[in-house]
Amino acid sequence: MAQHAPPARGARLGRAAGANGSVSTVSGVVLLLPGASRWSPGPVRPLARALARAGGTDGLVTHHVIHGGGASREEEAGWAADEAVRRYGDVPVCLAGFGAGGLAALRAAGHTAVNSVLALAPCLEEPGTADPPEPVRQLSGRQVLFVHGTNDAHSDPESSFRLAARAKKANRSTCRFEVHSDGHRLREHQAEVVALSVDFVMGAVFSGRYSRPVTDALAAPPPLGLRMPLASGFGRSLRG
Template identity: 85%
Template sequence: MAQHAPPARGVRLGRPAGANGSVSTVSGVVLLLPGVSRFSPGPLRPLARALARAGGTDGLVAHTVQHGAGPQEEAAGWAADEALRRYGDVPVCLAGYGAGGRTALRAGGHGAVNTVLALAPCLGVADEEGSPEPVKHLAGRQVLIVHGTNDARSDPESSFLLAARAKKANRSTCRFEVHSDGHGLREHQAEVVALGVDFVMGAMVSGRYSRPVTDALAAPPPLGLRMPLASGFGRSLRG
């Protein structure tokens, strides 16, 4: 596979976490897409550590995408290409927070992507041209959106409306609400991270999800798109 230059200066993949650091053992790649500020990573750092612990022996590796000044969707697309160049034909998950969550949803149509995780995505009602956020390209992917109900920076109703449209194009779409939490998802970070790990591992490694995720994927709208994230989620999963 030909090597493609980054779309803008400064775009690169961070150091790998998981898969024992061996290229030969990698079976899947999680690309972590941060928000606008590197000083507010939200739950991405603990998510990366948790994924490395949970999936490293199964060949899962995580990289943070350090993007430059260009469009973040282009950076995400380059990162997916770079993951394929490094590791071969492996499935890719785009996991983003804030503006990175929006990027994960927008770039989810890349041919290598099979999983999209959007945490507190910063979405508008419409894009710059006045059209709603696209969703048809998410068909065939496993999609999870997580949003705090008290998010004052990114309207949680926008992600619900997008999820409702995405569900029509892709039944493998679900959304969890973190009640009383804000944009940073700090109050229930442990549960958010556990949910993200459960979803990514199920989509990319085991093919199995916890009961709440299974129920959310199977439930018709709006039930599966307003699924409450239970306090203590993850403490006894698959126990």
């Protein structure tokens, strides 16, 4: 049974994509959480299209979570997971977010329907000496993937590495890939980032099987599994 998130005034789910939007055919849901600005969606839109192509026949449906401004993004993510359960029943939910949406996905991972989290260039703030560290206990029992560009000037990639290292201690099913020379929006290697994300989501939501790089990253001890380089041509190598 889902936990009930606080009301997310103004938030809503975008149109369903994949699985024809038919409730009877849905066996997994991806909730896409955008960044702080609609003008900076990062790889979320191409990821939505790729997931619809890759998972539609398996019953995967995706929804963008439309930010309403009346609640925190974390609350909106929790509300969206509740709404997914209301619409589709007891199916696994993946929270996939970029930037501020990546942080919201991580924070809302404790929802009982969530089985996996994809955090693309999550926007993290280093806590002050009197501030508590970013929580990680809610990630326990979930499949978790961080992806971050090494040249991200907007969100420090080392902050996501440190958070991933703490998360790995609470949850072995955590890995992190570094996109060398790419910035916050992950534009330079967008095709590889999308292919990696699709591989992770399909494995986490359905089969439990991943490509060899993701399998190795999940199995490797820190720091190796948290600094995995995303190889050029990742998607092409899988298709080949």
